[in-house]
Amino acid sequence: MEQKLKTDFDKFISTSNFSNQEIKLKKEALDNFMKNGFPSRKLENWKFSDINQIIKKNIGELTFYNDYKIENEINDDIFIKEIEHNKIVIVNGKVQQLSFEYEESDKINITTLDILNQNLNQDNSLLSLNNSFSNKIHKILVKKNYSLKKPLIIYQITNEKVSNTNINFQLNFDLEESSSIKIINFSVDDSEKNFINNLFNFNLDKNAILKNYKIDKKNNTNIKYDYSNIIQKENSISETFIFSSGSDYVKNEVNCNLEGKYSSVFINGIHLLSKNKHHEIRTKTNHLYENTKSYQLIKSVIDDSSKSVYQGKIYVDSKAQKTDGYQLSKAILLNEQVEFNAKPELEIYADDVKCSHGSASGSLDEDSIFYLMSRGLDQKTAKELLINGFLLDVVEKITDEKIKKLIKNMIGLN
């Protein structure tokens, strides 16, 4: 793999126009990745999902070179018609369209970063990989006191032009004081057997609000790693919703630093899995200041021989008194071959806190099925109704009514 990495990297650098400084940083990132390789089960965070093995088994040899010169046509059919929205269209890791047509142009500033995200966790080799192979990185800055009028939908498209390829993509958001944005991240995969490595950075200043909804619905054989890094200042709120269902393998990681008082983070997720899919959600909420709050609700419905993993960690610094942290994960196992693994973790260094977590897994409640059947429903409908209700609980947590309705329609929960 090393040789392949080197030649692909040289090819990538020679066909793009990065500054010397960028090339130097990219090279460092590549060295770091080569030193560590793909994470395996030996690392605690990857204990339940050995991505090294999964890539080897499902993809085999990966190509790291990705030609960002290719222009892709966008088929209008994929766009969501139900609501008016701003768009970012990304095809095979390249930003193809960026339009904030509904917004005041002087309130949003779009730039490309000229240096990489240096402050990222060096232990995570996938972030190094992302840094070394991602194209020019866009940064979207929402100015002070501005709330976007319409949601922003990020279409992440892959098409049949890529296969057995590693696609790296990064996007940064800066929300200035009292600004707000709603984002729907919608995956549309028409490709097979790629390894897609995404990194999103969110910087929330005082009173800023971020609502981020991630939808992965369409069946495909890609392997995905999605890392969201959220930094929050005083009074800011972030809400993340993850619907994880379509791809063969997905690991969603959300890392959130609560650095200002009264900041709060909500992370809710659904795993709806069948066949031999294997999805994981890992959350880490770091309470670094007084009076901060975090809330997580993750629900899984797993069928056939699929596998669902939830790892959640609440970290409370000794400074972060009056922290309120809550975590709940629940799973319904529908088949004998499935597997559910959970590791809800608390790491607490302050005494005046209220932290708790719960985890429950098991089969559908026989009594509830009986109750519904005694009222005239057939068994299949009764089961569907119960699963619907189980998952709807998470969808109902979405605070934006219009988007909630859209998402309900999209994923067929009513």
Place this chain on the structure above:
Amino acid sequence: MRDKQIENLKDYKYGFSTDIESFKAPKGLNEEVIRFISNIKKEPDWLLQWRLKAFERLKVLEEPDWQKPKYPKIDYQDLYYYSAPKSFKEKPKNLEDLDPKLLETYKKLGIPLQEQKRLNGIAVDAVFDSVSVATTFKDTLTEKGIIFCSISEAIEKHPDLVKKYLGSVIPITDHFFATLNSAVFTDGSFVYIPPNVKCPMELSTYFRINASDTGQFERTLIIADKGSYVSYLEGCTAPMRDENQLHAANVELIALDDAEIKYSTVQNWYPGDKDGKGGIYNFVTKRGLCKGKNSKISWTQVETGSAITWKYPSCILKGDNSIGEFYSIAITNNHQKADTGTKMIHLGKNTKSKIISKGISAGKSDMTYRGLVDISKNASNSTNYTQCDSLLMGNKCGAHTVPYIKNKNSNSNIAHEATTSKISEDQLHYCQQRGLNQEEAVGLIVNGFCKEVLQQLPMEFAVEAQKLVGISLEGSVG
């Protein structure tokens, strides 16, 4: 008056050391030392070979380092692996032959072997450094066919039983510390309860590390045959020393069809002084196998001592309908560190497990609950319930919860709950209003917090444990 009492209590009251000449094996870990231990204990050849096999394995094993509490590297070549009071070269036949100084030591510890015999009706097997000193109450037990003796004696007199079960739950190829124990274990207790016998009294061992630079590596093996019942108690103390001492014991429990084993530990090893100097490293492997149908193993532990506690008493629920239970109180104060919890491995059908863990950290200590619940494909209709609560006192300590939950069976249910909080001002205020001082109030509330676990202990132990909980937290409030 009360202040003076507290002052006395604050100090580790078992911190004396007994001035008895001891007989040691040469320092260091090598084949010679293992042969030496085996030879001096007059062991059969199969056991020597077994030890050497473990030692071979040990050479390729690496010391684990995933635990939360880190400690300076232990130089295994700088330890004594065998230490016995000199007068023990010829083992005493009965209590009267014991070194009077030894008897006095046990009296200080609060286990007067002679009196206990009459009063409590608890049979005690005491382990002093590495050698089992005396086993009381032998006659009553022999009548019932119960074997309760040191493991050395068992190797000599009941080799078939030992050979059959030794290492069957903790194989010599297990992790580093367990394998180390297999290679160099010196003594420990052995219990065999014959079929359909209900052991008429609580069996008990008392461990004490006396000599400096010694590691204590005892091995306990308890076998409950079909339909039998036994309740076993274990208590530990050590003198105060500046250096850290290692305690790496192995405990194996085997429950056959319809048998029940209840194992209770009150661990009060020397925790080190207020600045974290000295203290015991308590790296113990405890594992129970519910081998037969309808068998039950229950662990109860009160962990207040040791500089570092690192252990996970586990149950392997192999027999159908078997039950595993784990009740734990772990208290850390000053610079103590604990990483403890349990593993419940469900293999048989209709197996049940329950975990209740209460952690209390104060001072600058650090406490971790780490546990595994693993329900395998074939363990249909199994259930697990886990509850782990932590209490923090002050913002210089840490409390962590790391549960691993694996469910591979769709007919099984796992429920897990954990909370972390501090003692509420309201509760304190309420107690103080009624005339308790702050420390008494904290003691009362903490005891209430631990009640679910304390209730599981046998009577005499429960009283002692309750006191211990109070003592361990003295000076941590205000």
